[in-house]
Structure formats: C-alpha cells, structure tokens
Amino acid sequence: MYAASREASSRAREALSAALTGSDSVAATTGSELFAVVAVLDDQRSLRVALADKSVSSSVRAELAERVFGGKISAATQAVLTTAVAQDWSRTRDLVDTLVLLGQEALLRAAADRGRIDAVEDELFRLGRTVEDNPELEQALTDRGKPAAAKRELLARLLTGKVEDVTMQLAEQAVGRARGDVGVAFDQLSDLAASLRKQIVAHVRSATALTQQQREHLAASLQRIYDKPVTVHVQVDPALLAGVVVRIGDDVIDGSAVGRLQRLRQALA
Numbered sequence: 455m456y457a458a459s460r461e462a463s464s465r466a467r468e469a470l471s472a473a474l475t476g477s478d479s480v481a482a483t484t485g486s487e488l489f490a491v492v493a494v495l496d497d498q499r500s501l502r503v504a505l506a507d508k509s510v511s512s513s514v515r516a517e518l519a520e521r522v523f524g525g526k527i528s529a530a531t532q533a534v535l536t537t538a539v540a541q542d543w544s545r546t547r548d549l550v551d552t553l554v555l556l557g558q559e560a561l562l563r564a565a566a567d568r569g570r571i572d573a574v575e576d577e578l579f580r581l582g583r584t585v586e587d588n589p590e591l592e593q594a595l596t597d598r599g600k601p602a603a604a605k606r607e608l609l610a611r612l613l614t615g616k617v618e619d620v621t622m623q624l625a626e627q628a629v630g631r632a633r634g635d636v637g638v639a640f641d642q643l644s645d646l647a648a649s650l651r652k653q654i655v656a657h658v659r660s661a662t663a664l665t666q667q668q669r670e671h672l673a674a675s676l677q678r679i680y681d682k683p684v685t686v687h688v689q690v691d692p693a694l695l696a697g698v699v700v701r702i703g704d705d706v707i708d709g710s711a712v713g714r715l716q717r718l719r720q721a722l723a
Contacts, residue, residue: 455544455548456544456545456548457544458542458543458544459543459544459545459548459549459552461541462538462541462542462543462548462549462552463548463552463555465537465541466534466537466538466541466552466553466556467552467555467556467559468537469533469534469537469538470484470534470556470559470560472533473530473531473533473534474530474560474563478563478564478567478568479564480528480530481560481561481563481564481567482560482561482564482620483528483530483531484528484530484531484534484557484560485557485558485559485560485561485562485563485564485620485623486557486561486623487527487528487531488531488534488535488553488554488556488557488560489554489557489623489627490527491523491527491531491535491553492550492553492554492557492627492631493630494522494523495550495553496550496631501522502546502549502550503546504518505518505519505539505549506539506543506545506546506548506549508542508543512539512540512541512542513540515539515540516536516539516540518539519532519535519536519539520532520536523535534556535553538552538553538556554627554631555646557627558624558627558643558646559646559650561620561623561624562574562620562624562646562647562650563650564620565618565620565647566650566651570618570620571647571650571651572651573618573621574618574620574621574624574647575644575647575648575651575685576644576687577617577618577621578621578624578625578640578641578643578644578647579640579641579644579687581613581617581621581625581640582637582638582640582641582644583637583689585636585637585640586637591612592635592636592637594608595608595609595629595632595636596632596635596636602629602630602631603630605629605630606626606629606630609622609625609626609629610622610626613625624643625640625643628640628643641657644687648685651683651685652682652683653682653683653684653685654680654682654683654684654685654702654703655684655685655687655702656672656673656676656684656685656686656687656700656701656702657687657689657700657701657702658672658686658687658688658689658698658699658700658701659688659689659690659691659694659698659699659710660688660689660690660691660694660697660698660699661690661691661692661693661694661695661696661697661698661710661711662690662692662696663688663690664688664698669686669688672686672698672700673685673686676700676702680702684702693712694710694711694712695710695711695712696710696711697709697710697711697714698710
C-alpha cells in the first residue's frame with residue numbers, strides 16, 4: 455500500500471477496535487458482516503469505485519454507504535464501514551482489502567474472546583499443509599474458471615464439523631478471493647492469529663516429527679533470539695534427511711543435513 459492507504463487502513467483498524475468493545479458475539483457478527491459487505495463490493499464494481507472516489511467528499515461517500523448498507527448490518531459494522539469509506543485511499547482495491555483484513559481480525563477477536571484462538575491458528579496452519587500436500591485439492595481451490603461458491607462448497611464438504619466455526623468462515627472467504635496460492639493465504643491467516651496474540655510464527659520443516667519437548671526447546675531458543683513469544687508450526691519433510699529448517703518472516707535458519715551438504719559443496723567448488 456502507498457502512504458495514503460496505509461494511513462486510511464490504520465484509521466479503519468482504530469474504528470474496528472473501538473467497535474469491538476462488547477461480547478464475543480459483537481466481534482463475530484462484525485466479522486461476518488464485513489465479509490458480506492466485501493462480497494457486495496466484489497460483485498458491484500461501480501459501487502466500490504464510488505465508495506473509494508477521492509474526488510467526492512468523505513461525507514458523500516459515507517452517506518452512500520449508509521444508503522446501501524444501512525439497516526442491513528449492525529451499528530458496529532456500519533461504524534467501521536463509515537470510517538473506512540470516509541478515508542482517502544490510493545487505490546480502490548486497498549479499501550476492499552482492508553475491509554477483508556478487518557473482517558478477519560474481528561473473527562479472530564471473537565475466537566480469542568471464546569478462548570479458541572489457539573485452535574483456530576493451528577487449524578489454519580494444518581489446512582495450509584493439507585492443501586500443499588494435495589495438488590488436486592489445491593488446483594480445485596485455485597481454479598480461476600470455477601465460481602467462488604463452488605470452491606466454498608467444496609471446502610465446506612471437507613471441513614464441516616471438523617474445525618472451529620471461525621476457521622470455516624476464514625477459510626471459505628480466503629478461497630473465494632484467493633489471487634494465488636491458497637495455501638499461502640491460510641498461512642497468512644495463521645500468522646495473523648499469532649500476531650493478535652502478540653506472538654511471531656516459526657514455520658519449521660523437520661526431517662522427522664518433533665516431540666513436544668523438542669518443540670518447546672526450539673520455541674524457547676527462538677524466543678531468546680527474537681525477544682518475543684514464538685509459536686512453532688512443524689511440517690515433516692523427510693527430504694531434509696536430518697535436522698530442521700526454520701523460517702520466521704524473511705529469516706531462514708537452515709540446520710538440515712541437506713543444507714549442510716549444499717554449503718559444503720559450495721565451499722569446495
């Protein structure tokens with residue numbers, strides 16, 4: 455995002471925080487309704503352009519949002535939407551993407567209020583690995599020629615009754631709007647859940663499954679390095695032969711046997 459959109463997004467997030475002062479049901483309703491607003495904007499190009507049109511005063515844009523959505527969404531959601539459309543956005547897409555993010559954060563806040571955010575974070579990570587390990591499923595969920603509704607229906611058949619309601623809502627919304635690798639989209643949601651818990655995520659590939667003691671030791675070691683609590687997500691990858699590869703953001707720590715062999719070859723070349 456450019457500077458104007460970053461500032462606009464920050465103010466919209468402040469409005470969300472102010473709106474979510476009630477029970478977990480307020481957060482859950484706000485998240486669901488923001489996703490519904492996004493669905494309308496995705497379908498109606500003229501409306502989303504009008505709501506982000508900087509040549510029109512912020513009050514006019516807010517009035518338009520009220521006319522279209524007033525009475526159809528809760529007061530909390532309307533307050534967030536009004537604040538969002540009153541900002542100056544660098545691109546129309548930035549407004550819509552921010553509304554998506556606010557919906558995600560609201561739903562994750564609802565999960566946190568219920569004491570279920572740990573479960574949601576883990577389910578999203580595992581869902582990403584499931585997609586990554588099943589090329590046919592990944593193709594079905596990313597096929598640009600397939601309607602979003604069909605992708606959501608496929609996901610519902612796979613997940614209904616097996617994951618938290620918040621996980622289901624986040625996953626369905628992600629596959630409906632995914633512009634690329636849906637597995638990456640699930641990882642980003644998992645990382646967002648961790649960030650709301652004031653933690654960073656370590657994506658770990660290990661040649662063998664780690665014991666709980668090994669996970670805790672690794673998390674403690676990484677916490678000393680990054681000076682923040684660390685959530686460890688582990689994916690078993692026998693191709694590494696031995697050891698682990700840890701990725702935190704742009705940082706990669708390669709302690710695998712394959713990595714050591716590659717560095718040895720480079721040194722001998």
